[in-house]
Amino acid sequence: MNLSAIWIRRPVMTILVMVSILFFGIHSYRHLPVNNLPNVDFPTIQVYASLTGASPEIMASTVATPLEKEFTKIAGLQSMSSTNRTGSTTITLQFSLERNIDAAAQDVNTAISAARYLLPTDMPSPPSYAKTNPADQPIMYFVMTSRTMPMPDVQDLAEDFVSGTLSTVDGVAQVKVMGAQKKAVRVRLDPRKLAARGVGLNEVTDAIKQGNVSRPGGTLDGSFQSYTMESTGQLPDARSYNRLVVSSKNGIPLRIEDIGHAEDGIEFEKTKLWFLTKDKEYNAIILAVSKQPGQNTVRIAADMKEKIPQLQKMIPEAVEFMLLYNQADYIRESIEDVQFTLVLTIFLVVAVIFLFLGSLLPTIIPGLAVPLSLVATFAVMDLLGFSLNNLSLMALTLSVGFVVDDAVVMMENIVRKMEEGEDAMQAALTGSREIGFTILSMTISLVVVFIPILFMGGIIGRLFREFAVSIGVAILVSGFISLTLTPMLCSYLLRGYGKGKRGRFQEASERFFRRAADFYGRTLWVPLNHPRATLALTGGILVLSVLLFFWIPKGFVPSQDQDHFLVFTKAADRSSFDYMVEHQDQVNRILQAHPDLRGLLSVAGSEEGSNTGFSLVTLIPGSKRKENVTDIINELRPKLNSIPGLVAFPYNPPPIPIGGRSSTAAWQYTLQSNSLEDLYRAALALEVKMAGLPSLVDVNSDLNIQSPRIRIVIDRDKASSLGLTASQIQDGLYTSFGSRQVSTIYSTSNEYNVILELEPAFREDPSVLSLVYIKSSRDKLVPLESFARLEEKLVPLTVSHSGQLPSATISFNLRQGYSIDQAMAQIRNVSAEVLPQTVTAQFEGASEEFQKSFGSLGFLLFVTIFIIYVVLGILYESFIHPVTILSALPLAAFGALVSLLLFRLELDLYAFVGIIMLVGLVKKNGIMMVDFAVVAEEEEKLDARSAIHKACVIRFRPIMMTTMAALFGTLPIALGIGAGGDARMSMGVSVVGGLLFSQMLTLYVTPVFYVCFDRLGQWLKRGKGRPAENGGTPPSAGSLPA
Incomplete structure (x- = not known):
């Protein structure tokens, strides 16, 4: 049976089929999204809960534990971790890749409802949850800054106008505004003046709440006209609050300005953000743009850039709007380089065929199999919802050397038949019949090589699925072309082949x-x-x-030079925010001095504590740099860690983040134990041991157990005799030192908090507690020191759980020259030496x-x-x-x-x-x-x-x-x-x-x-394999005939 005969005898049909493949393939190519890597959805849900003033230990035991017990009942849950801080708990639930995220969210909601009766009754609101995807990192960062406009006004502009405008770009999922510059009115009181005037903090709180109201005034309906009414019940700015009357004595009003002052400030003062270039520094607001799953990163970035000129015309001239980071630049450069590699590969493959055949015409025939196979693959990729990314294009590049094979084998056999004396048509028919089964065997057996990759589980299976399908389709199409187009073209285009005078190159090649x-x-x-x-x-x-x-040393997904890297910084647990700002500024100076710097986003202070910092360092394109990102990191690491009182952890983020736990390095090792004492002791000892391993750098843990805490021990009997309850005492302390939100100001498009606290000078050290007075139910001010004593102790700043057990995670990067399997072997060895039986350990994330x-x-x-x-x-x-x-x-x-x-x-x-x-x-x-x-x-x-x-x-x-x-x-x-x-x-x-x-x-x-x-x-x-019957023995290799 000759599979090629019908295609040889019907050239019009063959050509039209190939033209159709070409048309639909080119059409599909234009619609394929362009991304860095295939889209991998991690079904992840984060649950948030809060309990004002509760310590991390209380949050872990009373909030996280009841929720975690319910979450473990959800089907498909792969991992669960939680981080508990003062007043807040965040639980990260990661499900198997096969789990539908919407169905998982319903199960999480059900579990929260089931745990509701086990949670503290005084939680301000029920736990909430949000669907997230760790792989969905922002694709663009924009910077807004101004030399003249106050930064809170710039943040308002970003939130109210700019983010909404950018969100309208097709494919954008979210535009998040960062900068911690949201407006607020801060009412700051002097405790000495409060005591001198006999005013309690609760009175100031009530005065602000009652003095700042925004309620409808009703309507007036007359015979011919109606009116709506409003009153000036809302206080819009700090000046209004300074004049607010707190109380009146003997007809003399006592205003806030008499016992302190109000100022227009910002809501969260424990975060500072910088934006730096090589020669400039700005206070800045950052807008982080995230795309919807499966959308075209390069197209979104192009549409976003088209919108910028129009946007700049609509914002005040005093505001500068700049692009800090654009993932599309790297993707475009990377994809263009892969496309160049693809073209170069096609050229090299065709050149190889020419060198073997020594003639141009026979070279063109198998050469046509390459573009047709690739173009047909684009059509299938579009049909399956794939994208043009580094892996799929690498698959097509690799396939060039494969797809030409079948056509080469077919054409070489036909040419050999012609050299034996057959005419072109007869050679095409007999040659294709003779070699057809061989090509079929080669094609099918090569395609099945990639079938197991399709069944790889987990993230790696998802990552390489497009790779396997793309290269498999290209091979199948090449087999089809080799059995159809190649013999048909040989039968018509090679009719004069071998009959005329051969060129010198062809004769030399054949010789x-x-x-x-x-x-x-x-x-x-x-x-x-x-x-x-x-x-x-x-x-x-x-x-x-x-x-x-x-x-041989083994690795995971190789890192990429993506023209940026991250730096996490950390000071001692007891470090203040001002201390961190000073040291983060020194980090900025070192990073800014690097010649390859393009832009720098730097942050001091965060939700994780005032002693932490973060930097996003963007670099000029790799083609313009002498060093790759790994070399730059290794060069900067010792410089950054030379800053006294600070440790820095620079690392190149992976192309796809794996694992739901946030970390300061690429690799994680997690310890678990029922005993917090055993866990903390073992984790600290293991961290020291791991820091001494030759294969590791940037070793650090998420333990923050040296945070100083002032414990106010209340003599309840004495407090009760003075007319005070624990609730009143706690309320007074939180108002004094907790930046308490006591009211809200509503504007046309936003709302701002009114925050009550003591003056900064009275919030610096424990000695100021002697100035705090609490107003009792008997309407008397009672000094705190008369019924309470102070104790200072070191406590955890955070308490982490993995599964349902307390945990500590040690993060690390690899020293250059070492592989992950070598590092893991060394870590297992030191773990066996250090860890007690009550502590277990396992690798997490990547x-x-x-x-x-x-x-x-x-x-x-x-x-x-x-x-x-x-x-x-x-x-x-x-x-x-x-x-x-x-x-x-x-x-x-x-x-x-x-x-x-x-x-x-x-x-x-x-x-x-x-x-x-x-x-x-x-x-x-x-x-x-x-x-x-x-x-x-x-x-x-x-x-x-x-x-x-x-x-x-x-x-x-x-x-x-x-x-x-x-x-x-x-x-x-x-x-x-x-x-x-x-x-x-x-x-x-x-x-x-x-x-x-x-x-x-x-x-x-x-x-x-x-x-x-x-x-x-x-x-x-011959039956010689039955020695029991005839005593035969199998032949040895040496007995084979020469």
Whole structure:
């Protein structure tokens, strides 16, 4: 049966089908979204709860624990962690990737309702929840600043107008305003004046609440006209509050300005934000733009930029609006570089074919298979909702060396028939019939290589799904084109081929490959005459490959130079906000001085505490830098950590954040225990040990257990005798030192808080507590020191849970030259020395995913080989021929692993996928040899040794052509060209190294296996495998005939 005959005889049909593929493929390409990596949705829900004034320990025991017990009943929950701070709890729930996020949210809501009766009754509001995705990082950061306009007014402008305008861009999910400059009126009181006037804090609170009201005034309805009424009940600014009457004595009003003052300020004073360029520094408001899942990052960024000129015309001239970070710049540069690599690959592959054939026309015919296969793949990608990203384009780049193989094999066989004297039409028909089954076998067996990748679980499976489908579709389409378009074009375009005078280059090419084939034919007799030595060599290489696999350093998803990095900073737990601002400013100066700096966003203070800081450092494009981001980080680390009283943790964020827990480094190790005392002691000891390991840098933990706390011990009997209750005392303390929100000012488009507190000078140290008075129910001011004493102790600033147990997470980065598996082995060793039996430990986030991935990759490789064996067994109706075809796999694996070692690259996920691809590439050579040898045995009645020798010599040229095409097709990736090329390099090196090494030996090893297995098959057929009956013994390799 000739699958190609109808396509050869009906050229119009063939051409129209190909034109249709071209049309729909180009149309689909224009609609494909452009992103950095495939969209990976992490079903994650965060639950928030608050209890004013409660300590972290109280929040953990009374709020987090009841909720966590209910959440554990939800199906599909993979991990649960919580962070408890003073007055607030955040619980992060991460579900399996197969779990529907909306259904999970309903279950979370049900669990919150079930836990409601176990929660404290005085919570201000029920716990709330929000669906999040850790992978959805902002794609753009804009900066708003002004030299003349107050920053609170700039924040109002950002919240009320700019964010709403940017949110209208199609594909934008959220525009978050950051800067902590929201307006507020702060009423600050002098406790000495309060005591002198006999005024209690509760009286000031009541006066503000009753003096600032916003209520409707009703209507007047007359016979001819109606009126609406309003009163000036609302106090709009600080000046109004200064004149507010608190009380009146003997007809003399007591105003707020008599016992303190009100000022127009900001709501949260414990955060400071800077924006810096190489030579300028600004106080700034930041707008972070996030996109909707699956949307086109590059298109959104372009639409956003188009809106900026119009936006700048509508905001005051005093406000500067600048772009700090645009992920689309890196994506565009990276995608353009991959596209350049793709074009370069096509050129190299076509050039290789030309070098082998020595003629332009035969080169063009298989060359057409490349663009048609790629364009058809675009149509399928669009249909499946894929995007143009680094992985899918890398798949297409790698496929160039594969998709041309089938067309090369088809055309080479047709050309060979023409060289034997057949005309073009007859050669196309007989050549396609002869080679059709071989191409079908090559295509199907290569596609099934990628099937196991589709069934990879977890994040890695999602990440590589588009890669596997894209390359699989390209290979299928190339097989179809090789069986249809290629023989049809040969039958019409090669009619005069070989009849005219050949050019010098063509003659030289043919002469070279004829001599090469003759040399190969002579040298092939050596392994055929010494099969035992050949089999021993292959067995030795197999053992070495296994040993190398366990010995070579292993990595996870390789990091990328994305033109930015992060710096987390931390001072001692007892450090004040002013101390942190001073030291964060020193960090800014060091970062600003770096020559590759483009922009810097720096923050001092956060919800996690006033002793923490954060910097987002954007760099000039990688093509304009001499150093990559890793080198810059290693250069800056010692400089940043030379600042006294501060530790800095710079790191390159991963392309896809894994795990719901926030961290200051790339890798996490979490300890758990029922005993807080054992947990804290073990965590501190382990952190010290890990900091001394040679493989780790930036070791730090989320323990904040040295925070000073003033405990006010109330003598309840004495307080009661003075007319005071615990509630009144607590209320007075919180009003004095808790920045209490006592009222709200409503404007046209916003609302602002009125905050009551003592003057800053009376909130600096514990001695000021002697000035605090609480008004009793007997209307008398009672000094705090008359019924309470002070105790100072060190307590946790945060309490964390993992699962339902108290936990501590130690984060770390890898020192250059070390791999994650080496670091994990060292951590396990020190953990065994340090941790007591009451404390357990496990890797989390990316390190946990690394463990899972590499625990299953070996099985995945086995499944890949098994599937190929099954497919080949079905195609050849043989148990033995598939083993012969796959005999070169150890050689390819050995070449790949040695290449990675030589280039000092890790066996990461990309490299492992490259090795899986090698399985498909290397077996193609075996298929071409075995397929021809089987036919030669059946039709020409040759023995196995002569048949495989003849097959190898005749198939030498197409084997070399396809292998060199695949090698040169992968070479640009191995060279790490362009933005993000360093991340792709391991895959290219593993493929190129495996092809080079296996190609040198496969041509000699596979024929030996063919002969050996043929003799084994004959021996089994003769029944010599039953020693009990006739005493026969199987032949040894050395007994095979020469």
